[in-house]
Amino acid sequence: MNPIPATPSFGTPFILAALCAGLLSACASKPVGSADAAKPVPAALKPADSERAVFTWHAIGSQIYECRTEKGAWAWVFVAPEADLFNQKDEKVGTHGAGPNWTALDGSKTVGTVKARANGERTADIPLLLLSAKSSGIAGKMASVTSVQRLNTEGGNAPSKGCEAQADAGKRIKEGYTADYVFFAAK
Numbered sequence: 001m002n003p004i005p006a007t008p009s010f011g012t013p014f015i016l017a018a019l020c021a022g023l024l025s026a027c028a029s030k031p032v033g034s035a036d037a038a039k040p041v042p043a044a045l046k047p048a049d050s051e052r053a054v055f056t057w058h059a060i061g062s063q064i065y066e067c068r069t070e071k072g073a074w075a076w077v078f079v080a081p082e083a084d085l086f087n088q089k090d091e092k093v094g095t096h097g098a099g100p101n102w103t104a105l106d107g108s109k110t111v112g113t114v115k116a117r118a119n120g121e122r123t124a125d126i127p128l129l130l131l132s133a134k135s136s137g138i139a140g141k142m143a144s145v146t147s148v149q150r151l152n153t154e155g156g157n158a159p160s161k162g163c164e165a166q167a168d169a170g171k172r173i174k175e176g177y178t179a180d181y182v183f184f185a186a187k
Contacts, residue, residue: 039152042118045130047147051184054144059083059096059181062174063126063156067163074165076158079172085181094141101136102148102181108140110183112148126156126177133183147184154178 061083065076080098087093094104103109112131120127129150135143156177163171 041149041151042128044116045118045128045149045151047130047149047184050187051147052187053182054185055087055141056180056182057085057087057093057102059085059177059179061096061177063158063177064172064174065158066172067168067170069165074163074168076163076173078158081177082174083177083179096181100131102142102145102183103137104141106140107138108135108142109137110134110142110145110148111136115147120153120157123160124155124157125153126150126179128153142183144185145183146186149182149184150179151182152178152180 059081061081063081064079066079067074068077069075070077081096081100083096084092085094085096085102092105094102096102099111101109101111110133112133114129115132116130117127118129119125127150129148131148131150133145133148135145154177156175156179158175159173163169
């Protein structure tokens with residue numbers, strides 16, 4: 001009978017398992033409120049001193065564009081966002097759509113108007129935004145929202161290849177994106 005060694009033996013299978021676990025954790029998706037969400041916010045996108053952040057939702061969806069003439073040239077023109085919104089537990093809590101609007105699953109809704117913008121991190125990323133917001137609907141989660149920040153954007157910009165009148169006129173495309181929306185209310 002072989003005695004049990006006093007110190008563990010770390011052979012190749014153990015080392016491979018540890019390496020795989022490390023790689024998997026490095027590839028895991030970042031939850032809302034992760035270190036990425038703590039990137040500095042451009043000064044132009046800061047809400048009023050009379051407001052405080054009340055919650056953050058993560059959007060996963062598309063920015064919709066249509067090929068049409070704009071200023072005498074054919075271009076992909078923004079139509080609307082279309083996204084699902086998730087809380088920090090990755091539970092679906094609402095939707096984001098044209099207006100722009102954010103609708104909670106409780107039926108409450110807020111509509112935004114762009115106040116300021118800043119470039120996304122990469123050219124493929126839609127801009128960061130600060131929007132004033134106004135309740136539009138029933139009382140609920142969105143009723144007290146006064147401002148919204150769009151931060152940590154990834155993707156969503158119109159295709160870099162332009163559209164052509166004969167081939168693309170009226171055609172709509174969806175460009176995938178993600179972003180964090182920080183909702184503010186009066187202090």
